[in-house]
Structure formats: C-alpha cells, structure tokens
Amino acid sequence: MKKGLVIVLVVAILGGLGGYMLIQNESNEPAVQASQNRIGDRSTQANNYPNGTYTSDVAETLYGNVQITIVITSGKISDVQFRQMPDKDDGRTQQLTEMSKPLLKATTLEKQSDQIDFVTGATSTSYGYQESLQSALDKAYDASKS
Numbered sequence: 001m002k003k004g005l006v007i008v009l010v011v012a013i014l015g016g017l018g019g020y021m022l023i024q025n026e027s028n029e030p031a032v033q034a035s036q037n038r039i040g041d042r043s044t045q046a047n048n049y050p051n052g053t054y055t056s057d058v059a060e061t062l063y064g065n066v067q068i069t070i071v072i073t074s075g076k077i078s079d080v081q082f083r084q085m086p087d088k089d090d091g092r093t094q095q096l097t098e099m100s101k102p103l104l105k106a107t108t109l110e111k112q113s114d115q116i117d118f119v120t121g122a123t124s125t126s127y128g129y130q131e132s133l134q135s136a137l138d139k140a141y142d143a144s145k146s
Helices: 002-044 092-111 123-145
Strands: 052-055 059-061 064-073 076-084
Touching: 052 123, 059 123, 064 092, 064 123, 076 092, 092 123
Parallel strands: none
Antiparallel strands: 052 064, 059 064, 064 076
C-alpha cells in the first residue's frame, strides 16, 4: 500500500514538473524562434559573405576560452584557425581539445554554418566553439551589410 502511494506521488510530481516545463517552453517560444530565424537567415546566406578573415569574440567555457578565426573565400568558409581552446593542465582537457579540433573544423567546412555536430566527450568545448563560430559569422554578416 505504501509503495503504491509513493509511486502515485512520484508520478504526480513528475507530471507537474513536465507541465511546468511545457508552459515555460511555450512562453519562451517566440524568443527561441526569433533566434533560430536569425541564425537560419545568416546560415543560408553563407555564400553571400564577403571574402576575408573574421576573428570571433572569446567564448568562455568551464574548461577554458574558445576563440577562432574563419577565412571566407568565394563566399564560403574555407578555413578555421584556432586562436584559443580549452587547455587546463589536467591532461584530459588537453587531450579532448586536440581530439575535437579537427572534428569541429571538418563539420564547419562541411555544413558551412554554425549548425555543427558536437564532439562526444567535449560538449562544453563544442558549445564554446559553436558560440565562437556564430560570433565570427556575425562579423562576416555585418561586413556584408557595410
């Protein structure tokens, strides 16, 4: 009897939390949609970026800063240069950073947008890289409007 009551209470609590999260997501939907539209507009215009070299703002992560430079040639991202990447002295962070750099670069060159594939085990670095990439793309986009 007690076990059944505990199960009912847990299901009720989880259901309440799920409903709360749904309401929160619906209230944030316009902001999320606007952000996706902004990114989508810029990502689909990758071929319209002016040629040049664009250095991102620094993105802070738990394991260190991320900053990149992208090179645009013929309107497309042709190279990614790593200015700063997480490099804590714990060995594991350095190992993950070195493993993730070629993968992040390859997916950027393939997708030509900030909609990159994250590297398993380097999620924080991937988020920082994505933020940094978007910053560099924003600078290229702004240059195209000048």
